[in-house]
Amino acid sequence: MADTLTGPSAGTRAKGAAGSVPLAASGGPVRRATRHTGHQGRLRRAGIYLGLLAASGFAILPLLWGLSTSFKPESTVLATPVRWIPEHFTLENYEAVLFHSQIPLNLLNSVIVSVVTVVVTLIIAVPAAYSAARYRFRGKAGLLFFILMTSMVPGIAVLVPLYYLAVQLDIYDTYLVMIIIYSAWQVPTIVWILRGFFESIPVEIEEAGRVDGMSAAGAFLRLVLPLAKPGLGAAAIITFVYVWNDYLIASTFVSDPDLRLISVGLYTYLTQYGTVWGQLTAAVMVTLLPMIIAFVVFERRLVSGLSAGASKG
CATH class of the missing domain: 1.20.5 (Single alpha-helices involved in coiled-coils or other helix-helix interfaces)
Incomplete structure (x- = not known):
């Protein structure tokens, strides 16, 4: 069975x-x-x-x-059919832009304002971001949200009050007014980016430094900041590009031709008689050169800094 x-x-x-x-x-x-x-x-x-x-x-x-x-003569810019490769190369447009216009001065003004704004923004944002990443205190989440919320306010909404304050403080038509406004607008964004980057750095590194006798400030300056270079580089580039490309503040708070930034200087080629396309495009190419150099030099730091801020922020 x-x-x-x-x-x-x-x-x-x-x-x-x-x-x-x-x-x-x-x-x-x-x-x-x-x-x-x-x-x-x-x-x-x-x-x-x-x-x-x-x-x-x-x-x-x-x-x-x-x-x-x-690279085209002005007489052939609008000729049809359009030729991508100029039939007659000329450097007259670049010569006019570099030696017979205020574009070089505008470039210098933009470099000064952009670099100083980057320095001021980092001086303010780095300690704030580090505190937000390392310390716990009451109202921290609400404060960080409020800081982020200020960066979402449209610039045109506060333009009139800022203009009034600039005139009353006698800083209208100066570098100072642009640096203050640009720094104030960029600090919230940079704080959030750097906060995420500081959070990605192990706190044990600082604790080891404290054990070896370092103070809190010493551990921050000697151990954390060197590791935060990619984040600082990304923050610097973001701020620099923002200032370099801005037109609203540069055109509202400066009327002196000798203090104009490059974003405003380019508009001198848009006249009531038409657009001087050859010189305008030459000026644009000259303006793009510093941006291209900055991205090529700081590409790795920009990518790693933004990646850390995105993953932790």
Whole structure:
């Protein structure tokens, strides 16, 4: 009886096991699923690459057109059909921009205001971000949210009060008024970026320094700040680019032509008689050069700093 019961059961198990071996060995459904998944992955990557290529072309083509136009004589700028490669190269536009205009002075003004603003912003934002990352105190979350909220206020909403204060304090038409406003607008954003970066630095490093006899300030200056260089670099570039590209503050609080920033100086080529395209594009190319150099030099620090701030902030 026992043999009768166990025979078919064992045979069925053996048959099932034997039948499943070729299926697993052949890998028919598994192989088809793998091929299908691999095909979807390739399509997804192709779509990502096409999207990146389209976005890059959308951003680069206007710059290439501007570069091409800057080497064309003014008489051929609007000629049809459009030629991407100038038929007659000329450096007259660059000569006019660099030696017969105020663009070099505007560039110098922008460099001064941008660099000083970066320094002031970091001096204020670094201690605030470090305190927000390391210390616990009542109302911390609300205070940080309020700081972030101030950066969301549109600039045009506070333009009139700021203008009135600048006139009353007798700092209108000076570097100082632009530096103060730019720094005040950038501190909230930089505090949040650096807070995330400081949180990514292990607190044990500071504790080890304290054990070795360092003060809290000494551990911060000697141990934390050197490790925070990528974050500081990212914050510096963000602030520098913001000041370099801003037009609203630069055009509202400065009327002296000798104090104009480059963003305002470019508009001198937009006249009531038309646009001087050759000199305008040459001035734009000259203006872009410092930005390109900054991104090439600080690319790694910018990426690592923003990544740390995004993951922790």
